[in-house]
Amino acid sequence: MRTENLIDGGWRGADSGRMFEVTDPATDQPLASVPSCGTTETRMAIEAAARALPGWRARTAMDRGAILRRLAELMIGAQDRLAALMTAEQGKPLAESKGEIAYAAAFVDWAAEEGKRVYGETVPASHADKRILVLRQPVGVTAAITPWNFPAAMITRKLGPALAAGCTMIVKPAEQTPLTALALAELCVEAGVPPGVVNVITGDAKAIGEELLANPTVRKLSFTGSTEVGRILMRNAAQNLTRLSLELGGHAPFLVFADADLDRAVQGLMAAKFRNMGQTCICANRVFVEAPVHDEFCARLEEAVAGLRIGRGDEAGVQVGPLIDDDAIAKVERHVADAAAKGAVVRAGGARARIEGLADRFYLPTILAGCTAAMAVCREETFGPVVPLIRFDDEADAIARANDSPFGLAAYFYTRDASRLMRVAEALEYGIVGANDGAPSTAQAPFGGVKHSGFGREGGRYVMHEYLDVKYVSWAL
Numbered sequence: 146m147r148t149e150n151l152i153d154g155g156w157r158g159a160d161s162g163r164m165f166e167v168t169d170p171a172t173d174q175p176l177a178s179v180p181s182c183g184t185t186e187t188r189m190a191i192e193a194a195a196r197a198l199p200g201w202r203a204r205t206a207m208d209r210g211a212i213l214r215r216l217a218e219l220m221i222g223a224q225d226r227l228a229a230l231m232t233a234e235q236g237k238p239l240a241e242s243k244g245e246i247a248y249a250a251a252f253v254d255w256a257a258e259e260g261k262r263v264y265g266e267t268v269p270a271s272h273a274d275k276r277i278l279v280l281r282q283p284v285g286v287t288a289a290i291t292p293w294n295f296p297a298a299m300i301t302r303k304l305g306p307a308l309a310a311g312c313t314m315i316v317k318p319a320e321q322t323p324l325t326a327l328a329l330a331e332l333c334v335e336a337g338v339p340p341g342v343v344n345v346i347t348g349d350a351k352a353i354g355e356e357l358l359a360n361p362t363v364r365k366l367s368f369t370g371s372t373e374v375g376r377i378l379m380r381n382a383a384q385n386l387t388r389l390s391l392e393l394g395g396h397a398p399f400l401v402f403a404d405a406d407l408d409r410a411v412q413g414l415m416a417a418k419f420r421n422m423g424q425t426c427i428c429a430n431r432v433f434v435e436a437p438v439h440d441e442f443c444a445r446l447e448e449a450v451a452g453l454r455i456g457r458g459d460e461a462g463v464q465v466g467p468l469i470d471d472d473a474i475a476k477v478e479r480h481v482a483d484a485a486a487k488g489a490v491v492r493a494g495g496a497r498a499r500i501e502g503l504a505d506r507f508y509l510p511t512i513l514a515g516c517t518a519a520m521a522v523c524r525e526e527t528f529g530p531v532v533p534l535i536r537f538d539d540e541a542d543a544i545a546r547a548n549d550s551p552f553g554l555a556a557y558f559y560t561r562d563a564s565r566l567m568r569v570a571e572a573l574e575y576g577i578v579g580a581n582d583g584a585p586s587t588a589q590a591p592f593g594g595v596k597h598s599g600f601g602r603e604g605g606r607y608v609m610h611e612y613l614d615v616k617y618v619s620w621a622l
């Protein structure tokens with residue numbers, strides 16, 4: 146297991162020698178200690194990335210693509226090992242970890258190809274003796290700060306396109322899940338990524354984040370995490386007008402219309418809600434069900450939820466693992482208690498699942514019926530395995546309630562009416578809409594939000610824009 150940081154092609158610890166412990170959220174067992182780096186090491190990584198930039202930028206897109214494809218292949222080759230590491234430090238079921246490694250590798254593979262299609266333009270000029278050329282050039286030294294819920298994919302969806310575009314990068318993974326990030330760094334080296342092109346540092350988030358934005362060499366920061374931290378980064382980015390992509394919190398509505406295929410809707414909700422124990426920024430958080438099918442939908446959902454197996458992520462057949470930490474489970478408890486106090490009916494779960502020999506961090510998959518906008522579950526991201534059900538009577542009213550949130554990342558709805566499908570898809574104020582689809586994430590589509598969910602897109606051809614500057618050359622003949 147790799148525990149040192151990767152800076153300038155070398156493996157090293159913090160200058161201070163300080164380390165912090167990584168533990169298994171299912172058992173509280175220590176897994177490893179990793180360096181607790183700060184300003185000094187961040188500066189070293191930035192300098193290494195700056196030194197590596199001219200050489201990397203000058204390579205052809207084919208060359209860079211070949212290295213990235215090798216990286217994607219190495220990830221798939223190491224899928225089982227990486228998945229086991231991810232489950233150990235993050236807690237998600239092994240099948241989900243394997244899925245995430247494939248998903249993470251797909252971003253690298255996609256970027257390897259997309260880098261070859263960074264086309265420029267020629268534009269008709271208004272003078273006969275002039276030519277206008279539009280070039281797209283790498284932004285330069287970039288940085289990524291990533292969260293713990295997708296320890297591999299949140300890195301590769303930034304690192305893949307950055308490298309494909311000709312940028313170099315400093316990655317700061319979440320303190321809960323640095324081991325997957327360091328394992329990926331090792332594969333980068335094995336794939337032939339030159340020294341300094343990728344640097345991975347672990348440690349003091351605030352100190353590292355501040356240096357990344359105070360240092361004028363860093364031209365772009367891509368962040369996935371909470372809206373609260375996104376705001377801090379945006380304020381700090383003002384110093385050097387550092388370009389930003391921010392993928393922040395969500396509060397996804399999930400609408401089930403009376404004409405929906407209810408079985409598909411239940412299946413979609415199970416995927417959109419319980420993946421990663423409800424700890425994803427696109428998890429369904431408010432489930433609106435049209436009155437005529439409300440009770441039937443609830444009954445079928447209860448049946449599906451009763452079939453979920455809870456336990457350690459590395460146990461065969463487990464679908465629901467532990468929450469990431471004590472604060473996470475305390476928040477879920479608080480939300481459920483608040484909803485119950487305000488009149489919600491607990492139709493399933495509603496309590497911790499205490500499992501012999503394991504940490505007290507498991508929460509039963511929960512269904513709350515009769516929820517209203519006055520409850521915290523309907524206003525804030527719960528980030529846990531809780532389904533709040535809300536009854537509705539009218540399409541326009543359901544859309545208005547779905548849009549009544551400061552967040553705008555993902556939304557879902559189920560209907561069999563084609564006119565309604567387009568109407569609702571257009572009316573939802575969200576960056577991602579799952580129309581009869583509970584699992585919309587994929588490497589070739591642009592992922593990102595509006596409003597307090599941030600800006601910038603990851604995936605598809607759109608992501609390349611995040612790592613490219615546009616330059617125009619006005620050429621007088």
Ligand code: ADP
Nearest residue numbers: 290291292318319320350351354369370371374
């Ligand atoms: P979450 O609530 O999902 O943990 P955070 O926004 O706190 O989300 O964390 C996402 C990432 O942001 C992590 O890598 C974390 O270490 C980092 N982070 C937290 N606080 C700061 C900060 N003040 N500056 C820079 N990065 C930070």
